[in-house]
Amino acid sequence: MTNDLWYNLAFYGVSAVLILASLLVVVRTSIVHSALFLVVAFGMTAGIFVLLHAEFVAAVQVLVYVGAVAIVVLFGIMMTHRAYMAESNATNQQWLWAALVSLAFLICGVLVVVFTPWKTGGDITKLDTTMEIGKVLFNTYALPFEIVSVLLLAATIGAIVVARED
Amino acid sequence: MHEAVNPAPAYFWLIPLLPFASFILISFVLIPLKQKLLSGWVTIAAVFGSMVLAFRALLFVIPGGENARFETNIPWFTIGEAHLEFGITIDPLSSVTMILVTVVSLLVQIYSQAYMEDEQPRAYGRYYAYMSLFTTAMLVLVLANNFVQLYMSWELVGLCSYLLIGFWFQRPSAAAAAKKAFVVTRLGDLGFLVGILMVYYNTHSLSFDGAREKIIEMLNHGTSPTIITIMAVLLFCGAVGKSAQFPLHVWLPDAMEGPTPVSALIHAATMVAAGVYMVARLYPTVFNPLHQETTQALLVVGVIGGFTALLASTMGLVAYDIKRVMAYSTIAQLGFAMLGLASGGVAVGIFHLFNHGFFKTLLFLTAGSCHHATHTFDMRFMGGLRKYMPVTYLTIVVASLSLSGIFPLSGFWSKDEILATAMHQHHIIYQVLFWTGIVVAFMTAFYSFRMIFMTFHGEYRGGAEAEAGHTDAVDHGHHLHESPPLITVPLLILMVFSIFSGYVFLNGKTYGLENYMHFMGGHEGPVDMFVAILSTVVALAGIAGAWAVYQAKMVTAESIGRFFGPLYSLVYNKYYLDFLYEKVICAWILVGIGNLLNLFDSAIVDGIVDGVGKSIRGAGGIVRRVETGQLQAYALAIFAGVVVLLGYLALMPKR
């Protein structure tokens, strides 16, 4: 818990932009607009990570999500769009039901969160998180690390195989 | 369980086993080896052995008199509380009937050697196999002492009858006749089976003795005799079918499609006698357990017997096929025997059965002898055979005299007893039946001698060629000759029996009628002269009438037919009973019910089964619309479920 004014301001500002950008991703009917707002959302998320003292994760977020995933998404849009750009991201017939389910989910989720007695008290502000991550990643979590690398290899090959012309 | 009074010596088991061994031997050894005459000799040897043992059984039983009983049972199987046994019973009734069966069977088998000699080896062997099986079944029936064994052998005898009637099964008429015989007797057997079940239900016993004791006990304790009467009448249904009484008599005339020895053995002397035998055997059990003068059940037996006798005799007056005349005569005489059972008890009925077996078999065998010479059975195309076949003529005259009941032949004694006991009964119905019997005696004599005059007197009318339509080739009988000895010797032996079977020769002494009656449990009394004279006069009148019409031609048969007009055509068409059974009941009613049930089956039963399938298909057709193929719809459903779960967790009371 901090009560630093700047911290609070930063949090609420970044959150507001984040939520707004997410909404616009979903609401805009032009697919390219959605993609661009997605990039904004990713960036804001990196900001949230910084506020949470997870600098390395923030860096990775920018590198991977903004730098790779968003690009791949844009490539996908480029290679698949057909209709007029302004209508390329319409909503379908079940949007009302989807909205209801999402709203219900939100309410349930918030209720769960608020009424759970979290045992807070952790303080990592004094840590050098990057070095700690490095230490742990090659000691305790070495195996998942290797497995993820294999997964990425598989994904690479898989994506090529699925998407190639035959 | 009722224990046997005295055990029967084990060798009496050979009586049914010898013909059975003959059947097995012929079926499995001789037919495959294509033996022909050997089948006949094996059967004759087996039946001869059974006959010897049957006489021995009679000797065994005579010292004990009326109440002699020898019984042996072997346990068969057990269902619940019912213990089924397989047994033989040697007592006066069974020993006398066994003699009838074995003697007649033996003579018929010998006769068949000549009669069936033109058959192929396979068919010849088949004939003798069926004959052996039939003899086995009939002997098991006679020796039976419990209902299950009786019913089993009853059905087996019916099966053999079917097989033998349809022996020349390539002929459609023979196949149809066999089927008709089996189905009609089966109708009677239905009542029989219900009767047996009813007896078991009320007495919990399947043996005759056990049932009898229970029934007597029930009647003494005040049970209404109506139940016993119903049981008896149901059991009698079986006899009505098997012995061809009204209304199930229609199969016997058609059964003449079988070979003549078959008609002689099965449909004159033995199988059709099974019905009479069954009533006699069950007489002390259900028909008259308390030894009264008469009972309701016996009245039913008597009325049906008497009515059948009258009906069949009228039909015998107008038939042209010689075997048909004899078939109707058999039906009538069996009715007469039933009447005898009702009015005079076991002794009187079985006495008539015994005598009738011999002279009726003789009559059939003479008809076969005529066929052997002329190759036809139609009396309109025979005639004048007296000159060419003297032995046959002699035997048939003696047999007809015995059938007509002329003193002192055997038939006189038994017929006289039946009429006398009927007259002495106090119930009014028996008086009516007595006068019916007198009329029947007249008609019996008339049609018997009509048969003789048409066949053996006058001019020969051509035989088989004339029947087939070659009227120009009216054979003047030059090639007609007497039958070979294998045929004529049995005829002569049977003639002797026809004369003397009213007596029993034993140990050099002559046992007369009185001893027989005492032996069989009847009451003895002086011969009733009124009845004797009346029946003889009536029989002589019948003979004279036949002579007048068919020999002296004082009145022609056609003019009598015209005189009676519609009555004649009614009788000639067998009272349209066959028409009723076949065209009305079978073709309309049964087929109609069958169509209705078919409709029910296809509409409702199939409807239900198909309906189950169709409704599942329909339900599936509706439910499958959930699979829209829309990915996001599925995802929506998944997340709706997640929301429900989450809501539950959120609202769940905290621990």
Next chain:
Amino acid sequence: MPNPSGLPIALEISLNHFLVLSAILFSIGLFGALSKRNAVAILMCIELMLNSVNIALVAFARFIPPASAGVTGFPGSYPALGGQIFALFVIAVAAAEAAVGLGIVLAVYRNRRTVAADNIDLMKW
């Protein structure tokens, strides 16, 4: 909710705030995934959902001390940054999934000339 320091909740940024933020982002992403026609847009919304989960994980790492997680028996100290590690892995997997997913969308587009999710319904009744 206990609020020991006495300030209004809005000014005491705590775990709950981040988690609520995560919930809001997740439901927005959910709405988008269920209601957009364009397949690429659906993938983008899925990325949003993964993103929100990452925020929650990192928030847990920040606020919940390792001892209270209840896991014992590790050699050495229990890493206090499990949430951040988890978030890293999620990012890696999300990237792989985005790549493969877009490959599939391209393959479908090549065969059916459309990326509208409601036109791709061969598996219907």
